[in-house]
Amino acid sequence: MRNILSLTVLLCALSWNIAHANTGVALVHGTGNATDAYNDYWKSGFVESVRQGLPNSSNLLVVNCNFDKYMWDDAAAGCLAGQLYNFITSKNIDDLVVITHSNGGNVMRWIMSNPTWDNRYPTIINNIRWVNALAPSSKGTPLADAVMQGNVFEQSLGWLLGFKSDAVRQQQESWMAYYNGSWLQGTSGRPALAKGFWNVVGTDVESAIWDSDSYCGGYFENVGLETTQNWLDSCSDGFLNCSSQNGAGSLWFNDKDRTRGDEPLSHNQSRRKCFNLDVILRNDI
Amino acid sequence: MTLSMKTLLLTSAVATLSFHAIAGKELNDNSASAKPVDQLANKNRQALSFSQNLDPDLPVTLGQSGLEVSSKSYYQEFSGAELKRGVQFKTAGEAAVIRLTPMKSQRLGKTQIAPVIEPNDLILTGNSGDFNVNKSGMSIKARSDQLSDTHPGIFENTAAFVIDKTLGQGQFNLKTERNVADDDRYLLHVFDKHSSIAMQLATERPAFASGESLQVSAKLTAARFKSDNLTATLIAPDGRRFDMASKLSKTGVQLELPLNMDTERKAGELWKVVLHGETDTGILRTAELAVDIHQKTAAITDYRMSKGQLSITLQVEQPGRYELRSWWFQQQGKRSEPYALDYFANWFEAGQHRISIPVTQLNKSSLQLKQLQLLDQSRLAVLETL
Structure with missing residues (x-):
């Protein structure tokens, strides 16, 4: 009985809080050195659809940082912290919903897991409502392992198979296993993240030439993702195994359980206006 | 998971976080530095603390867990x-992925x-004859540009195909019809995905x-090591290589190497142990395991609770930003439950330092300090877990 009363009080308090909160949304891209993530990474249709869920439509931030770097690098987490902190303080955001894609989830998790790293981190953590992590690479990807196998640095030649970015090296499965066990939170056996980290998991790739759904997000990208599924488990989005996507935090939903027509979301589609994903995210704000 | 469930869980997480700044007290200041400050990952000199409640129903693993990796692939130059x-290669399962x-x-x-x-430049010969990889109806193949377009920055230059299931497993020959230079170098990756040998x-x-x-430790599933074809190497992030000693036993292979070399590395970068091995049936495997190898830049020499404070003595060898994480558990009857994780970080010069951290939860007599960790935030190393 006491628990029910406590819960009721908490829910009332939360409802009041959300009703009076200044809600904002931040979109955090994945691997890459973004300079115009609005047009290049997310596309305007997706961003503008998500924006419709905000009471104040100007409270939306599209982050641009260099996520080719290691997650802890100033150009990655430092840049993300700067943009989130300025967004929160300049617009008085006290109810921030963060939407990440792929490796952006790792950079966000770095900030949430290492609160004493940077003076701005506590303010960011305290003002987050939750993170909606679209296909996060929480446990890395076998594709990164595959391209790094045999690729060593030699003083006279540099990287034998060509340079792979810090972010690719970081997303090797055995590298992420180390970081998850030592520096990051949210995986099994580790402390939970201070705020919710909710995963949207892409379970398959469809690239049938006769199926119009295969063209959402780009047909040829989906064909390539279907090829790279050969390095992955049967449950994967063409870049990440489902076990990696749901490796930290909590499952929000597997793509087919919520998308229009029960369509799977390939790794390319989970950041695009495909199969109602934008509406699901908008309604979550 | 519905929105209402997310909201419900949010309520249990609110109002549990707090942070404030606390200054550490320096006992000594010997500022000898092995690494220039501008190369450090974190140069923040402000003391910061943060407290996070832990979910009592969510089990937390204390101590340090080991790392492991499993490989069904190998590569050969x-x-x-x-x-x-x-060139010849051998698979133990059908539909191997070749790159x-x-x-x-x-x-x-x-x-x-x-x-x-x-x-299109490759001829694969198996039990069923010769096949041009591009024209033979090989189930899945990808040109280098297709792979690169799909995953920019990952698969540049590489081409891949999956051996058609009808060709089965076993010995294959791969030949190119392209007029490449004799001394050009290529790496052949064989991912024997459907093999039971790992x-x-x-x-x-x-x-x-x-x-x-x-x-x-190394072991094989569904096979035994061929004892005379094992090569174990530790590779530093900067490419330096160190041969590891290997000892074959009934259960597998033990690899060992005293870490007497210069272990300085770019902050956070991992070393890798690479083992090339062969089974007694002629199947090759390569496994690569990432491990952190670091310099011991600081140590906890003493810690104790007194008057509502956690007092810790640090011996710092190299200046940098160090973090202490204290893991608090609460006794509930016979059960010890996770309660809170407290963080404190500050910049410390070389020398001995005594740090006093107020423990706000100490009004609860049932709390126990279950684990104390020291982390080097400037070089990314977990130095101690006590």
Whole structure:
């Protein structure tokens, strides 16, 4: 009985809080050195659809940082912290919903897991409502392992198979296993993240030439993702195994359980206006 | 998971976080530095603390868990001349994934990369005859540009195909019809995805400090090691290589190497243990395991609770930003439950320092300090877990 009363009080308090909160949304891209993530990474249709869920439509931030770097690098987490902190303080955001894609989830998790790293981190953590992590690479990807196998640095030649970015090296499965066990939170056996980290998991790739759904997000990208599924488990989005996507935090939903027509979301589609994903995210704000 | 469930869980997480700044007290200030400050990952000099409640129903693993990796693949280097003659490889499962990647080499003092060999330039010979990889109806193949477009920055230059199921498993010959230079270099990756033979590498700890001994165990599933074809190497992030001693036993192979080399590395970068092995049936495997090898830049020499404060003495060898994490558990009857995780970080010069951290939860007499960790935030190393 006491628990029910406590819960009721908490829910009332939360409802009041959300009703009076200044809600904002931040979109955090994945691997890459973004300079115009609005047009290049997310596309305007997706961003503008998500924006419709905000009471104040100007409270939306599209982050641009260099996520080719290691997650802890100033150009990655430092840049993300700067943009989130300025967004929160300049617009008085006290109810921030963060939407990440792929490796952006790792950079966000770095900030949430290492609160004493940077003076701005506590303010960011305290003002987050939750993170909606679209296909996060929480446990890395076998594709990164595959391209790094045999690729060593030699003083006279540099990287034998060509340079792979810090972010690719970081997303090797055995590298992420180390970081998850030592520096990051949210995986099994580790402390939970201070705020919710909710995963949207892409379970398959469809690239049938006769199926119009295969063209959402780009047909040829989906064909390539279907090829790279050969390095992955049967449950994967063409870049990440489902076990990696749901490796930290909590499952929000597997793509087919919520998308229009029960369509799977390939790794390319989970950041695009495909199969109602934008509406699901908008309604979550 | 519905929105209402997310909201419900949010309520249990609110109002549990707090942070404030606390100053550490310096006992000594010997500022000898092995690494210039501008190369450090974190140069923040402000003291910060943060407290996070832990979910009592969510089990937390204390101590340090080991790392492990399992591999069903291997790779082998070939020259252009060998590829023109045809190279052999063997699989233990059907539908293996094959990838051919050009390597860099030096010619007349200049670094150059070999030309890409696309599926159309490859002839695969198996039990059922010769097949052009591109024209044979090989179930899935990808040109280098297709892979690169799909995953920019990952698969440059590489071409891949999956051996058609009808060709089964066993010995194959791969030959190129492209007129590559004899001394061009290529790396052939064979991912024997559907084989039951896997090589596993494991350590009991995720991190090792200079002067310690790196111990790695290796074993095979569904096969035995061929004893005379094992090569174990530790590779530093900067490419330095160190041969590891290997000892074959009934259960597998033990690899060992005293870490007497210079272990300085770019902050956070991991070393890798690479084991090339062969089974007694002639199947090759390569496994690569990432481990952290770091310099011991600081140590906890003493810690104790007194008057509502956690007092810790640090011996710092290299200046940097260090973090202490204290893990608090609460006794509930016979059960010890996770309660809170407290963080404190500050910049410390070399020397001995005594730090006093107020423990706000101490009004609860049932609290126990279950674990104390020291982390080097400037070089990314977990130095101690007590």
